[in-house]
Amino acid sequence: MEETLPDDFEAMWADLAPVGRSATSGGYFRQPFLSAERELVAWFVEQCAARGLRVEADGFGNTVAWWDPTVVEEVAQQPSRNPRSSRTDAVLTGSHLDSVLDGGAYDGPLGVVSALAAVDELRARGVVPTRPLGIGVFAEEEGSRFGLACLGSRLATGALSWDDARSLRDASGVALGDVLPGGTSDLLSSVGTFVELHVEQGRDLVDRDAAVGLASGIWPHGRYRFDFTGAANHAGTTRMADRADPMLTYAMTVLAANKQARLADQRATFGRVAVEPNGTNAVPSKVTGWLDARCSSEDALAALVEAVERQASDRASRDGTAVAVTAESVSGAVGFDPALAASLAEPRGWPVIPTQAGHDAGILQAAGIPTAMLFVRNPTGVSHSPAESAELADCLTGVTALADVLQGLL
Known part of the structure; x- marks a missing residue:
């Protein structure tokens, strides 16, 4: 049965625009595990359900929605089988939904909305994945509440243990262990490649007159x-x-x-x-x-x-x-998989540039998962600020670029 596809990129972006936005500054307050960020995660789950994606979450606040028609069919025939137990070739995309204090609209959510829109575009092209495709939302990427950036991805990859993380406290004295059940995570156990789309946090692409670029690595x-x-x-x-x-x-x-x-x-x-x-x-x-x-x-x-x-x-x-x-x-220096970056950039003429900002992509690459990052041009270069922006045309170009990358990997 064919799914009825939900909102397009512009409609999804309009859904997110008012959530957690300050009426005074125009900036966003989407701190982890508080009302605005939880509303966004619930929205993401609804969007995934509308697309027929299978949603999983771990005890660290991370969420992944899977698209794999072949696996879904196998599970229907063998309900006791774990659909990912023997797979290590899945492709994962996505980003995060939390923000810095008084942050911008694009840092994180652009990657999530673009991933959903890219799935829609792939389906419109008639693509049927030969391996699972996941859309991930990592928790507490900014470190704005519990003080440690990329907290969710560190826990999911094992770079940080739950015993070390559970005692982290926010400014009100609330411990992370009082917010999350913790435990272990196998959300990434089947992932063979990760691709994160993100708004550029600088002006390199503006100077190059390019709408889209790839990251070479992350500064320590x-x-x-x-x-x-x-x-x-x-x-x-x-x-x-x-x-x-x-x-x-x-x-x-x-x-x-x-x-x-x-x-x-x-x-x-x-x-x-x-x-x-x-x-x-x-x-x-x-x-x-x-x-x-x-x-x-x-x-x-x-x-x-x-x-x-x-x-x-x-x-x-x-x-x-x-x-x-x-x-x-x-966090040490991270170099993204050079072979993967070259295979994606060279045929398309995309520039490959470094970034000084930390990302979940850096955590996954450091954990041994081949990773690439796509950047969408930011006309002012301003980020972590209400003035953060991206042109709609560039965002849509980013969706198509992400869909092209995912189609090649799938």
């Missing part, structure tokens, strides 16, 4: 917590010379990170800060800042962080404060 990157401690005191009665103010040490460290990154042509950002006691009329007792650092090589990353830490320590000794640095997460 990390998140580092800087804890600056001093002595709380009265903002009015304490003489400047008598203060041990960690805010001064923090401020100098922010400037040092900016200078070191500019000198080395790398990336360094302090984008999050917490202050105690956080009073207008009080010298702080503690300032905690989180450094996001990204570099063209692992040696460059280590050198950058070491330089920032050294300058922070030197300044702390002058301010009468102390600083401790903790690496909360560090």
Whole structure:
């Protein structure tokens, strides 16, 4: 029986547009396992059901919908058989639905909506897959709630154990283990290739006048917590010379990170800060800042962080404060499968470019799953911001490009 296909790309995009959007900034708040993100996951499941796809989920919040008419028929004849138990050749596409705080519309959801639209296009072409095709939605890719980027894909691949993850807490003190059942995951056990489509988070494709490109690899990157401690005191009665103010040490460290990154042509950002006691009329007792650092090589990353830490320590000794640095997460350089990238890019004339942003694709590639990333042009290059954008024509070109790639792999 032929399925009735649901909404096209534009209609699906319109469905997602209002979910989790701030009326003030126009940005998105789709934090993992909270109402807006859960609404999007429910929407995804409904879209998959409308396409007759078989949906599976694990205890880590990840979801995969499978299209494989041959396997579906076999299972109908042998209900006790696990349809994926002996298969290791499945193709997986998809992305994530969560966002950074006050983020853009395209980072993540573009890959999910494009994957659904690509399945529609493949069916319209009369394609019948000879291997399973999955559409995946990975949980907590941004790390905006529990502080660890690509959390769902790390857990699904075994790069992170549940014992280590379950005690992670959000800003309200809620533990991940209180939100998810955890356990183990076999969602990726049959996957032989992963292709993720994503909006470009930069201007490389704009400069090349190309609507679509492929990723060559991901820069190594990390998140580092800087804890600056001093002595709380009265903002009015304490003489400047008598203060041990960690805010001064923090401020100098922010400037040092900016200078070191500019000198080395790398990336360094302090984008999050917490202050105690956080009073207008009080010298702080503690300032905690989180450094996001990204570099063209692992040696460059280590050198950058070491330089920032050294300058922070030197300044702390002058301010009468102390600083401790903790690496909360560090991801090494990832090179996507070069043979796969070449086979996809060369016949189509697509440029192959690096990216400084982390992605679930990088986690799967590092886990040994041959992976490719498609980028769709971003006219301004702005990302992780309400100003993030992509032209509809480029998005539709991306859908066709993804469908072409998947058809070749299937």
